[in-house]
Amino acid sequence: xxxxxxxxxxxxxxxxxxxxxxxxxxxxxxxxxxxxxxxxxxxxxxxxxxxxxxxxxxxxxxxxxxxxxxxxxxxxxxxxxxxxxxxxxxxxxxxxxxxxxxxxxxxxxxxxxxxxxxxxxxxxxxxxxxxxxxxxxxxxxxxxxxxxxxxxxxxxxxxxxxxxxxxxxxxxxxxxxxxxxxxxxxxxxxxxxxxxxxxxxxxxxxxxxxxxxxxxxxxxxxxxxxxxxxxxxxxxxxxxxxxxxxxxxxxxxxxxxxxxxxxxxxxxxxxxxxxxxxxxxxxxxxxxxxxxxxxx
Amino acid sequence: xxxxxxxxxxxxxxxxxxxxxxxxxxxxxxxxxxxxxxxxxxxxxxxxxxxxxxxxxxxxxxxxxxxxxxxxxxxxxxxxxxxxxxxxxxxxxxxxxxxxxxxxxxxxxxxxxxxxxxxxxxxxxxxxxxxxxxxxxxxxxxxxxxxxxxxxxxxxxxxxxxxxxxxxxxxxxxxxxxxxxxxxxxxxxxxxxxxxxxxxxxxxxxxxxxxxxxxxxxxxxxxxxxxxxxxxxxxxxxxxxxxxxxxxxx
Numbered sequence: 001x002x003x004x005x006x007x008x009x010x011x012x013x014x015x016x017x018x019x020x021x022x023x024x025x026x027x028x029x030x031x032x033x034x035x036x037x038x039x040x041x042x043x044x045x046x047x048x049x050x051x052x053x054x055x056x057x058x059x060x061x062x063x064x065x066x067x068x069x070x071x072x073x074x075x076x077x078x079x080x081x082x083x084x085x086x087x088x089x090x091x092x093x094x095x096x097x098x099x100x101x102x103x104x105x106x107x108x109x110x111x112x113x114x115x116x117x118x119x120x121x122x123x124x125x126x127x128x129x130x131x132x133x134x135x136x137x138x139x140x141x142x143x144x145x146x147x148x149x150x151x152x153x154x155x156x157x158x159x160x161x162x163x164x165x166x167x168x169x170x171x172x173x174x175x176x177x178x179x180x181x182x183x184x185x186x187x188x189x190x191x192x193x194x195x196x197x198x199x200x201x202x203x204x205x206x207x208x209x210x211x212x213x214x215x216x217x218x219x220x221x222x223x224x225x226x227x228x229x230x231x232x233x234x235x236x237x238x239x240x241x242x243x244x245x246x247x248x249x250x251x252x253x254x255x256x257x258x259x260x261x262x263x264x265x266x267x268x269x270x271x272x273x274x275x276x277x278x279x280x281x282x283x284x285x286x287x288x289x290x291x292x293x294x295x296x
Numbered sequence: 297x298x299x300x301x302x303x304x305x306x307x308x309x310x311x312x313x314x315x316x317x318x319x320x321x322x323x324x325x326x327x328x329x330x331x332x333x334x335x336x337x338x339x340x341x342x343x344x345x346x347x348x349x350x351x352x353x354x355x356x357x358x359x360x361x362x363x364x365x366x367x368x369x370x371x372x373x374x375x376x377x378x379x380x381x382x383x384x385x386x387x388x389x390x391x392x393x394x395x396x397x398x399x400x401x402x403x404x405x406x407x408x409x410x411x412x413x414x415x416x417x418x419x420x421x422x423x424x425x426x427x428x429x430x431x432x433x434x435x436x437x438x439x440x441x442x443x444x445x446x447x448x449x450x451x452x453x454x455x456x457x458x459x460x461x462x463x464x465x466x467x468x469x470x471x472x473x474x475x476x477x478x479x480x481x482x483x484x485x486x487x488x489x490x491x492x493x494x495x496x497x498x499x500x501x502x503x504x505x506x507x508x509x510x511x512x513x514x515x516x517x518x519x520x521x522x523x524x525x526x527x528x529x530x531x532x533x534x535x536x537x538x539x540x541x542x543x544x545x546x
């Protein structure tokens with residue numbers, strides 16, 4: 001009798017668990033479905049060739065152009081700036097924490113660094129607009145109030161803890177015996193860190209960088225506040241640019257009628273963004289599978 | 297003059313004393329075995345000679361460890377320079393996740409050797425000395441992690457001797473290996489003796505008997521007895537040594 005009851009309870013719990021995992025899978029499928037369905041309607045009116053080759057993006061104006069390149073360049077430009085800030089800084093800090101600093105120091109500093117990733121991005125956005133841009137304007141005369149550089153740098157600071165934290169974990173996971181082998185050969189700390197530890201932890205470090213880049217690609221608030229809303233095909237960081245994410249909130253918050261071509265542009269733009277992060281995700285899976293070293 | 301020597305060496309891990317007033321000397325071009333039960337301090341003592349214990353926090357050392365009559369713990373010794381003249385082989389094979397070639401060339405890069413032809417030559421010589429050349433000469437670009445455990449350990453020996461150190465410290469180099477690989481390593485030790493002063497820590501009494509000229513028996517952080525290997529194994533002067541080698545404890 002009692003045994004029977006326990007078995008039923010087991011079964012119920014199992015059902016509950018598989019149901020909740022199903023929710024996340026269904027949500028993902030639903031989002032992809034909505035994205036592709038509305039994008040499909042969009043591409044039945046706008047040629048896909050124009051979409052990827054037209055150098056102007058003016059769906060809300062009289063003279064409509066549907067070229068994604070200006071939005072894409074804005075997105076890539078701010079992401080590249082953020083990556084250029086975050087990767088060298090993030091990896092340097094990770095190496096310092098795992099190879100140079102004492103364990104005590106690391107255990108205090110690492111959580112503080114991780115707080116950087118917990119600051120609301122809207123705060124970062126205002127930080128970029130109200131503090132970093134005026135500072136940059138002093139250094140670079142004639143810099144416009146909205147530009148790609150300032151939010152790019154601030155976004156770099158925001159994504160840096162992803163790189164630091166995960167890279168430090170990867171470095172820490174390398175067995176001490178490798179460190180000893182290097183020191184035993186007479187290598188100093190710098191040589192040990194850069195010739196042995198970083199190559200040995202490379203798969204974890206690469207994955208941390210990819211995660212940080214995906215995070216920057218999808219970041220919305222910082223660029224919406226500080227980069228401007230001017231779709232422009234440029235790679236000049238001093239100019240004002242609009243990213244895909246900024247455009248999407250601009251339209252969804254505005255008064256564009258739903259079920260119109262103008263409205264559907266955001267699904268097409270969103271699909272492009274999704275494809276980018278999807279590809280990055282797959283690259284990181286591949287890196288993990290291909291390059292992970294097994295130490296026992 | 298001894299090649300390696302310690303004078304009144306004491307070592308503490310935090311509050312725990314691991315080595316107690318050890319004084320002994322090792323001659324050049326001999327093989328010396330350190331034996332004793334686990335935790336007796338033999339590995340710790342070995343690691344004093346290339347200051348590997350520096351990497352462990354809260355270690356305190358008093359006394360002297362000398363190499364060619366120079367105290368390596370004195371203030372003006374550059375620990376990194378010092379380690380370049382000493383090769384070390386560890387208990388578990390620890391090749392770098394790099395190619396076989398790069399593993400052996402690592403030490404040469406560290407000592408600042410830039411000539412490709414000299415590095416090529418040294419890599420080949422070291423691999424031949426470590427009796428690994430014939431097995432890997434066609435796959436030098438392959439990852440060292442693809443080798444078997446025994447091959448990896450011989451690779452680690454090749455890596456250690458590629459820079460031609462005068463001393464080779466071996467910390468239970470065969471304990472993780474099968475009997476066949478162990479036999480190869482022991483033969484290697486015998487051949488390397490001509491050029492190197494070798495100190496080997498081992499748990500395996502037969503191994504100590506086979507490869508070493510002199511044997512030191514450690515117990516609870518103290519050096520109990522140090523003499524010719526034949527004497528230690530046939531007619532030890534201390535009762536503790538007798539008990540250990542006959543297998544009564546340890």
